[in-house]
Amino acid sequence: MADLAVVGAGIVGLAHALAATRAGLSVVVIDREARANGASIRNFGFVTVTGQGWPDTWRRSRRAREIWAEVAPRAGIPILQRGLFVAARRPDALAVPQRFAEGTMGGGCRILSGDDIPPPFRRDLAGALHSPHELRIEPREAIPRLGARLEAEYGVRFLWRTHVRAIDPPRLDITAGTIRADRIVVCPGNDFLSLYPETIADHAPVRCKLSMLRLASPGWRLPGAVMSDLGLVRYAGYADLPGLDALGPGAGRPARGAAGAASRPCRSPAAYGGRALGDRVGRRTAGPAADDRRGAGAR
Ligand SMILES: Cc1cc2nc3c(=O)[nH]c(=O)nc-3n(C[C@H](O)[C@H](O)[C@H](O)COP(=O)(O)OP(=O)(O)OC[C@H]3O[C@@H](n4cnc5c(N)ncnc54)[C@H](O)[C@@H]3O)c2cc1C
Numbered sequence: 152m153a154d155l156a157v158v159g160a161g162i163v164g165l166a167h168a169l170a171a172t173r174a175g176l177s178v179v180v181i182d183r184e185a186r187a188n189g190a191s192i193r194n195f196g197f198v199t200v201t202g203q204g205w206p207d208t209w210r211r212s213r214r215a216r217e218i219w220a221e222v223a224p225r226a227g228i229p230i231l232q233r234g235l236f237v238a239a240r241r242p243d244a245l246a247v248p249q250r251f252a253e254g255t256m257g258g259g260c261r262i263l264s265g266d267d268i269p270p271p272f273r274r275d276l277a278g279a280l281h282s283p284h285e286l287r288i289e290p291r292e293a294i295p296r297l298g299a300r301l302e303a304e305y306g307v308r309f310l311w312r313t314h315v316r317a318i319d320p321p322r323l324d325i326t327a328g329t330i331r332a333d334r335i336v337v338c339p340g341n342d343f344l345s346l347y348p349e350t351i352a353d354h355a356p357v358r359c360k361l362s363m364l365r366l367a368s369p370g371w372r373l374p375g376a377v378m379s380d381l382g383l384v385r386y387a388g389y390a391d392l393p394g395l396d397a398l399g400p401g402a403g404r405p406a407r408g409a410a411g412a413a414s415r416p417c418r419s420p421a422a423y424g425g426r427a428l429g430d431r432v433g434r435r436t437a438g439p440a441a442d443d444r445r446g447a448g449a450r
Contacts, residue, residue: 153179153308156323156332158315158346160184161191162290164338165297169222172305179332180298180307181325183314187294189340195363196293197376200284201235201251201260204387209256219286223293226300232287234375236263237280237383238272244380246394248280256388259283269374287376318346 154176157164165187168178198219203212223230239245245262252260264278272279301307310325317324321331341358343351383389384398 152321153177153330153332155179155334155336156181156330157336157338158182158318158323159189159338159340160187160294160298160309160311161189161338161340162294162297163191163340164336165191165294165301166218167336167338168301168307169218169297169305172301172307176334178301178305178307179310179330180301181310181313181315181323181330183312183326185311187298191340192290192294194290194361195376196231196288196290198286198288199235201237201256201280201282202378202383202386202388204390205256209388213284216284216286219288222297222300223286223288225304226293226296228288228293228296230286231289232373232375233283233285235280235282235285236269236272236375236377237282237380238275238377239277239279239380240275241380242277243394243397244383245278247380247383247389247392247398248278250392250394251389252280254392271371271373272377281375285376315346 155167155171155178157167157171157178157180160180160182164180164182168180171178198212198216200209200212200216203209220230222228237248239248248260249262251257252262260280260282262278263281266273268276268279298307298309302309310327310330312326314326315323315337316326318335318337320335321333323330323332323335337346339346343356343358380398383395389395
């Protein structure tokens with residue numbers, strides 16, 4: 152019997168496990184895979200603050216960033232990059248980051264122009280917003296290391312290759328029989344069907360596919376993560392700023408309002424010698440499997 156059972160060993164499950172162990176609870180994490188293999192190890196590893204929606208998402212993202220900064224060194228997770236450049240190619244696109252930097256969420260951010268802009272992209276830009284808040288880690292390394300740390304430091308027990316078929320608190324019906332826990336949290340990623348399908352269906356979630364591309368290293372390193380001005384329309388934190396309408400179709404309707412496909416060119420030096428470039432978000436397509444090298448897994 153554990154104080155807490157967590158279904159799913161992705162980042163959301165591990166975050167619950169971390170919080171619970173810090174509160175003194177005994178924790179078991181259950182995952183049907185042999186190791187975490189979902190979205191949590193197939194992403195940019197970009198801990199994003201700038202552009203998150205005011206006030207709750209922005210506040211939570213700052214808290215998440217604090218937790219990563221604290222946990223990463225203890226778990227042996229390298230911070231590969233710090234900070235974000237929001238690159239404005241056109242003068243009219245620079246108006247949005249300029250207004251952002253003047254507001255509450257722009258604390259610590261500054262506008263760069265001319266020689267202040269890092270050399271790799273200096274000549275192409277009207278200007279850039281620099282934020283010091285972001286971190287980037289390599290998720291394929293970070294998630295296993297975080298799990299190992301939870302096991303070693305906090306005694307979290309992991310049950311791998313274990314499917315949770317049904318939950319009737321305090322019982323969990325798993326492939327190997329039944330276990331019990333006082334509290335249960337379910338963090339199943341994009342599995343909308345195995346557990347609580349009716350509850351999940353009430354929220355009408357839509358699966359979306361993110362296509363990313365990993366390029367060979369050109370032999371130099373970007374000074375931080377880079378997001379282009381096309382991404383401004385996708386983030387709720389910029390939604391109310393004057394000047395957004397000038398950025399084209401979809402402006403003023405970030406994230407949830409967007410249908411079809413939207414692009415958010417964003418690139419970061421990758422730990423494995425290249426650059427992750429992307430992403431293109433398809434909201435209506437089922438799409439190829441995540442490890443399809445033409446599609447979502449081509450990182
Ligand atoms: C291409 C891409 C890029 C992204 N980039 C970023 C980024 O830079 N920054 C960022 O913050 N976010 C990013 N995201 C989003 C982020 O990756 C996800 O929000 C996050 O990983 C979701 O974590 P999770 O724990 O909910 O799900 P998952 O990582 O999918 O984990 C869910 C786990 O639950 C297990 N599971 C499900 N059902 C059961 C069951 N019944 N029994 C046992 N086990 C079960 C699965 O096996 C799986 O391991 C990106 C996503 C993608 C796809």
